[in-house]
Amino acid sequence: MSKTITVVPGDGIGPEVTAAVLTILRSAGADLEYEEQLAGITALERVNDPLPEVTLDSIRRNKVVLKGPLTTPSGTGFRSINVAVRKEFDLYANVRPARTILKGGRYEDIDLVLIRENTEGLYVGVEHYIGMHGDPRAAAESVMIITRFGAERISRYAFEYAREHGRKKVTLAHKANILKYTQGLFLEVAHEVARDYPDIEWEDRIIDATAMHLVMNPYQFDVLVMENMFGDILSDQMAGLVGGLGFAPAGNIGKEHAMFEAVHGSAPDIAGKGIANPTGLLLSACMMLEHLGDHETGGRIRSALTSVVDSGDARTVDMGGTATTNEFTDAVVRALV
Ligand code: NAI
Ligand code: MG
Numbered sequence: 580m581s582k583t584i585t586v587v588p589g590d591g592i593g594p595e596v597t598a599a600v601l602t603i604l605r606s607a608g609a610d611l612e613y614e615e616q617l618a619g620i621t622a623l624e625r626v627n628d629p630l631p632e633v634t635l636d637s638i639r640r641n642k643v644v645l646k647g648p649l650t651t652p653s654g655t656g657f658r659s660i661n662v663a664v665r666k667e668f669d670l671y672a673n674v675r676p677a678r679t680i681l682k683g684g685r686y687e688d689i690d691l692v693l694i695r696e697n698t699e700g701l702y703v704g705v706e707h708y709i710g711m712h713g714d715p716r717a718a719a720e721s722v723m724i725i726t727r728f729g730a731e732r733i734s735r736y737a738f739e740y741a742r743e744h745g746r747k748k749v750t751l752a753h754k755a756n757i758l759k760y761t762q763g764l765f766l767e768v769a770h771e772v773a774r775d776y777p778d779i780e781w782e783d784r785i786i787d788a789t790a791m792h793l794v795m796n797p798y799q800f801d802v803l804v805m806e807n808m809f810g811d812i813l814s815d816q817m818a819g820l821v822g823g824l825g826f827a828p829a830g831n832i833g834k835e836h837a838m839f840e841a842v843h844g845s846a847p848d849i850a851g852k853g854i855a856n857p858t859g860l861l862l863s864a865c866m867m868l869e870h871l872g873d874h875e876t877g878g879r880i881r882s883a884l885t886s887v888v889d890s891g892d893a894r895t896v897d898m899g900g901t902a903t904t905n906e907f908t909d910a911v912v913r914a915l916v
Contacts, residue, residue: 582871583612585637585644590619591845592855593647599857599908600645600864606912607883609868609876614641618660619649619845630660635667643871644838645864648845658704661840665697670831670838671729672736673697673810674866677817677827680858680888681898684822686797693803693817694740695810696733697831699724700761702807725761725806730768736832737804738776748780748801749773752789752809765806790816818842825855825897828862830870837870839863849896853903856895858884861911883914 588597604611616634623629629649638644644664651659664670673695679688701723711717737749751769755762766783773781784792786809793800793813797820805813818827827842841859849855861884868877887893893910894900902910 581610581612582643583614583641584867585634585641586613586615587618587634587644587646587649588615588621589647589845590621590650591648591847591850593619593621593649593845595850595853595855595904596841596857596860597645597647599904600860602908603857603861603880603883603911603915604864607876607880607915609873618646618664623657629657630663635664638664638668638836638838642836643867644836645860645867646838646840647860648841648843650845650847662702662704664838665831668833668836668838669698670833670836671696671698671732672830672832673814674740674830674832675810675814675817675827675842676862676866677814677821679821680826680885681822681894682889684820686820689797689821691797691800691803691817691820692740692744692746693805693810693814694733694737695814696729696804696806697810698807699726699729700807700809702811723758723761723806725764727764727768730765731772734769734772734804735775737802738772738779738781741779741802742776746779746801748782749776750789750800750803751781751783752786752803752805752813753783754786754809755783756785762806769804786813789813793817793820814842823897825858825895826862827859828866830863830866832870837867839867839870853905854896855904856897857904857908858888879915880911883911883916886914887911 588594616637649660675693677691703724705722708716709718753762753766755766818824824843829842831838865877887910893902893907895907
């Protein structure tokens with residue numbers, strides 16, 4: 580019996596890359612039914628709610644959602660819908676692989692996985708202004724929250740992931756030298772969890788030095804785990820190691836629910852032009868298939884994608900080519916076996 584998933588095309592280039600990915604999933608014969616739902620600016624414009632209850636109900640029911648990027652206004656306006664969905668379904672583990680597909684970049688054969696804590700840290704949104712001397716916004720404060728529970732489950736997730744995927748090493752990147760309480764607790768807990776995994780090599784490093792070492796010699800890393808904001812920043816950096824945001828997929832995993840999305844945003848600068856690279860969302864869809872136990876279809880799509888990128892015939896603009904999203908998609912479909 581085929582599995583029904585929720586699909587949220589999202590904003591900006593979202594509908595373009597989502598259409599491409601659905602075409603490829605259908606051509607590959609993925610045993611899925613798709614329930615399309617609205618979220619983001621698109622939903623705000625059409626039904627006056629950036630995160631409609633019907634969308635949440637659909638995700639609740641189907642437990643798996645493939646989501647395009649959603650535009651989030653900076654500074655003012657509604658809170659991030661991505662963050663809201665991650666919180667609503669307690670999608671605590673954000674899994675972001677960075678793997679070389681496009682050859683000839685700065686590095687060859689990069690194969691790293693960043694595991695980002697997705698529900699705590701500075702992104703909990705505990706923020707306020709402090710008024711002084713007649714200025715209601717004289718200062719602003721954000722609170723970083725780390726719990727023993729949260730640090731333990733993400734650390735354990737990273738080690739379990741390493742074991743399950745045959746990986747050798749877990750690196751915790753932190754800032755416990757300065758943030759002695761919050762980051763200190765994370766480090767302490769991760770260190771305790773590491774004792775349960777003597778088969779996996781473990782190290783901890785300061786986040787800023789980790790960023791430098793990732794650029795100097797990325798091959799010394801394998802699985803990296805860190806709190807929310809550090810993971811947000813370093814995962815974009817890691818996408819840069821493999822050719823940019825167009826190649827970066829992500830899974831947001833909870834106990835029962837999971838959301839798969841590209842790391843990139845709605846790319847307003849190229850939206851509507853038909854030139855977006857759908858690879859980030861396509862690789863996310865492969866992660867989704869593997870999450871659902873269908874390694875065969877996920878593997879076939881990955882092979883088709885790799886052969887198209889390798890051949891160089893239908894590269895999109897961000898890969899240095901001239902192909903449109905549709906031309907790239909057609910090439911992947913033709914390469915499916
Ligand atoms: P962005 O990722 O949308 O774009 C950054 C740069 O990368 C742009 O030059 C864009 O053209 C390029 N790019 C991104 N994806 C691409 C693709 N698939 N193919 C080719 N080029 C691509 O980041 P930006 O501009 O900072 O954010 C735009 C909006 O997206 C914001 O409202 C932001 O909040 C939102 N956003 C949403 C995310 C999500 O829904 N998961 C994640 C990141 C940002
Ligand atoms: Mg980000």
